[in-house]
Amino acid sequence: MSPKRVHKVPKLAVANRHQHVQQTARPEHNSLRYRAKAHRDLPHIVKFSGGRSSGMLLFALLENQLLDRDRGDVIVFNNTASEHPGTYRFARDCKEASNRYGIPFFWVEFQTYEDSRNGEWTRLPSYRLVNDKPKSAENPDGFHWRGEVFEELLSWSGYVPNQFSRICTKNMKLEVTRMFLKDWLACKARIPRLGHFGERSRMDVNAMYRRHRRSQGAVPKEIFTQKKSYALSRPHIRPEQKYGDFSSAWRKFHNSALEGRIFGDQASFGKGGVEYVAFVGLRGDEQVRVERVQARNAGPGSVGYEGEHVYMPLADMSVTRDEVNAFWDHQEWDLTLPREGSLSNCVYCFLKGAKNLRAVRNSMEEEKHSQEPGFGSLLDTPSDIAWWIRMENTYARDLVAEGRRITGNPASKTIGFFGTKTDFSYKVLAKAGEADLATYSADLLPCDCTE
Numbered sequence: 544m545s546p547k548r549v550h551k552v553p554k555l556a557v558a559n560r561h562q563h564v565q566q567t568a569r570p571e572h573n574s575l576r577y578r579a580k581a582h583r584d585l586p587h588i589v590k591f592s593g594g595r596s597s598g599m600l601l602f603a604l605l606e607n608q609l610l611d612r613d614r615g616d617v618i619v620f621n622n623t624a625s626e627h628p629g630t631y632r633f634a635r636d637c638k639e640a641s642n643r644y645g646i647p648f649f650w651v652e653f654q655t656y657e658d659s660r661n662g663e664w665t666r667l668p669s670y671r672l673v674n675d676k677p678k679s680a681e682n683p684d685g686f687h688w689r690g691e692v693f694e695e696l697l698s699w700s701g702y703v704p705n706q707f708s709r710i711c712t713k714n715m716k717l718e719v720t721r722m723f724l725k726d727w728l729a730c731k732a733r734i735p736r737l738g739h740f741g742e743r744s745r746m747d748v749n750a751m752y753r754r755h756r757r758s759q760g761a762v763p764k765e766i767f768t769q770k771k772s773y774a775l776s777r778p779h780i781r782p783e784q785k786y787g788d789f790s791s792a793w794r795k796f797h798n799s800a801l802e803g804r805i806f807g808d809q810a811s812f813g814k815g816g817v818e819y820v821a822f823v824g825l826r827g828d829e830q831v832r833v834e835r836v837q838a839r840n841a842g843p844g845s846v847g848y849e850g851e852h853v854y855m856p857l858a859d860m861s862v863t864r865d866e867v868n869a870f871w872d873h874q875e876w877d878l879t880l881p882r883e884g885s886l887s888n889c890v891y892c893f894l895k896g897a898k899n900l901r902a903v904r905n906s907m908e909e910e911k912h913s914q915e916p917g918f919g920s921l922l923d924t925p926s927d928i929a930w931w932i933r934m935e936n937t938y939a940r941d942l943v944a945e946g947r948r949i950t951g952n953p954a955s956k957t958i959g960f961f962g963t964k965t966d967f968s969y970k971v972l973a974k975a976g977e978a979d980l981a982t983y984s985a986d987l988l989p990c991d992c993t994e
């Protein structure tokens with residue numbers, strides 16, 4: 544099969560004099576901010592989300608030769624193991640098509656590992672590199688897609704995310720990318736093994752529970768043990784991994800802009816640490832999200848979150864969802880999910896809102912019974928609402944069992960994915976008719992998993 548190619552990519556040109564990147568095909572929208580003098584020597588990181596917008600951005604950057612492997616530029620996709628199989632196929636196709644440009648493209652996943660802290664064994668957060676094929680006995684370095692990554696996070700944390708506590712975005716996306724970059728920007732060929740050298744887990748659930756009680760935790764031991772069991776069943780080490788095994792475009796690089804900012808095997812972040820450019824695929828019609836990211840990187844000369852300088856070229860060029868869809872109409876492959884985005888990100892993300900979640904349920908309840916080519920059955924995976932109900936039942940906080948005062952909705956005795964102000968839940972979503980769900984719309988937010 545011939546390698547995938549892209550067509551009709553917007554032309555971008557760096558105009559150094561004005562320190563702008565210009566979209567020459569649409570001069571009326573040419574105001575992409577690019578501080579070439581200050582930023583052109585920094586490594587450029589493309590945060591690929593698995594959606595059409597970030598795919599278009601990726602190929603606009605690649606086709607216009609704005610990325611450079613020798614500078615340390617890299618493309619990163621965070622896998623939550625909870626995406627629709629269509630997203631994984633699209634991310635794989637984008638990775639395959641990007642190979643010809645020679646920029647390394649990595650898929651990374653959250654994972655924990657065991658180590659000792661203050662004389663006690665504990666599980667610490669980390670990440671692993673995975674390849675772009677589903678994990679199997681024959682492909683042990685493959686990506687997870689049956690919710691394993693998400694469930695490990697819930698089991699490790701002991702509770703579920705909600706709109707006020709987005710532990711999923713924070714741990715599976717923001718922190719994983721940060722940990723990956725700390726390693727990547729150290730310019731090494733591999734990431735080191737993490738964890739003790741025992742053959743099996745050294746964690747003792749009794750010791751864990753004593754620690755929980757010492758820190759004012761009130762979860763009954765039976766529930767605590769049940770919650771922790773999944774994380775304790777996961778691998779207790781992160782093996783050493785070579786970048787070259789996960790991206791054929793990888794080559795060792797040296798960037799003098801990073802000199803003096805690498806200590807041992809890791810780049811230093813924060814004051815006096817590394818700086819880098821981050822490309823995010825937010826569009827011109829996503830102003831709320833754009834402004835939130837801009838606030839993080841306010842003002843000329845400012846160093847954003849720990850040395851990150853964020854660029855949003857699609858937003859700067861006022862590219863809309865329709866234009867992104869038109870771009871993909873010209874390509875040989877596309878994301879095989881609805882264009883309005885209801886199945887993007889984690890399939891049943893709690894931030895999607897009742898209307899979208901109902902649409903997700905209606906489409907996935909049929910689809911989950913089919914065999915997904917290359918994957919298999921979707922039953923009891925994040926494409927099946929039963930998986931989300933199981934997560935809710937296992938990891939939501941039970942306020943009655945903990946002896947806590949109920950201060951939110953009196954009917955809500957748990958803190959689940961939808962918080963305490965509503966009695967909406969995945970169980971309700973699974974059974975409710977259209978009219979029942981309408982009453983919940985106002986309680987939910989649209990999904991905006993900003994990276």
Ligand code: SF4
Nearest residue numbers: 711712888889892992
């Ligand atoms: S898409 Fe939703 S569930 Fe998934 S990580 Fe983002 S906020 Fe969490």
